[in-house]
Amino acid sequence: MGIKRLNHAVLYVSDVAGSAAFYRDVLGFRPKGGAVSERAVFAQAAHSDNDHDLALFQRNLGQQRSGPFSPRGETPDPRQPAAGLYHLAWEVDTIHELKRIRDQLAEIGKLGMEEDHGAHKSVYGHDPDGLLFEVCWFPPAGNADASGDGRLDWDKELARFG
Template sequence: MVVSAVRLNHAVLHVSDLERSLDFYQRVFGMEVVAREPRANAAFLKLPRSGNHHDLGLFGIGGSYGPKRPGIGLYHLAWQVDTIDELQDAQVVLAEAGALVGESSHGATKSLYAQDPDGNEFEVMWMLPRSEWGAYENSAPIERLDLRGDVERWTGVSTSDELRPRLAQGDA
């Protein structure tokens, strides 16, 4: 028996300054605050195009912990965009916010890496159409991203509807 999850529903982060983090995620991702829990110094945000109740929870824990350092635990979250054009737009937004820290191609996915004000790393990624994964079906190389070339090749191609595999007839 396995847990039959279909996707990650939301993520929750501890942050040093709740209001600063809210400002960042609202400004960079256009998220809206859908709920607050003052007793826990927490807020819950939703992406503009999400059908989810909330996509990100933030819990303010104060600044006495210092900046995040690499170690055991969460490395990063990945936010998927629908088109390569949206990835290109994200590159501009992240650079203007001073958050962009890297980029790469993983074959089937094209990725930008950034950090929030507390140093929590996140990825903004676009996935090739499933039919184009080919040699990348069972690999995830780390290669140089050619975003300009990828935009020329893939502009306007939507892939987010391919997230959930279709059940075979007779499957529940």
Template sequence: MPVRRLNHAVLYVNGLKREVEFYTQTLGFEVRMEIPGRAAFLRSPGSVNDHDLGLFDIGAGRATGGPQVGLYHLAWEVGTLAELVEAREKLRAAGALVGESDHRLSKSLYAKDPSGIEFEVMWRVPVEDWDSELAQGEAYTVPLDWDRTLTRWDAGRETGSAAGSPT
């Protein structure tokens, strides 16, 4: 019985309203259900899940930003490079973007939500290009070269789960 993909994530946050606004405005989640001041359940448009993200307000706590035992980050996948570019602009406008990486098999953005919780938004390289991407050098993670990436693949090409990949 293999695990296929993340079904949903649940985060403890401080400032539920602010967090709901952040995730709806930057990543396009929609509110499925909310318990005012306590919890919200958000869903990606078109998702078949009851919710993809649960947010529970814990009050004045804040993530320290330093490594700790526990969750490091979550990664959400977009279907096209155009969607990754759109996410980048929204995250930059929100002051949330903290990094960009090329992991050879994925192109990734890193951001922090208003509570300081880090997350990744990534686009999967088409499977048929994995070998050539891995042959680009010894380092598995390098700075994301947007010019190379947008020249190499059509920005509207769907990959990963958007293209029906079961993994």
């Protein structure tokens, strides 16, 4: 089946609240749950039913990496730009397609990490220039599970949704 659509864009910005206000006031993005923190905001387009269409992250918190993706508290490289693209996320229709892409990324040495975000399952990879991307799959409505530790358990998820 392949990629279904662009699911969301993630930007790292110098001022989360200011950027959130801009995207809200000019383009109609509404903060998910109405919440804006100093560190991050997840926002939906005005008429979207997507979990989030845009995320804004405070720059240089360690989550934006041009090399191997490892967002767990590392010191950011001082050469990271002040603002810019963190990653784009594409959506697939099935967990089997997500697994196929995951396996292909692993085979060519481009797999970053795998996460269970509760609302969706994700794999991350890098293109030949080191740009980060995410491929995600959303379980059927009513099947999200946010009780886990964030690790993607392929055996469990394939048994549940395969």
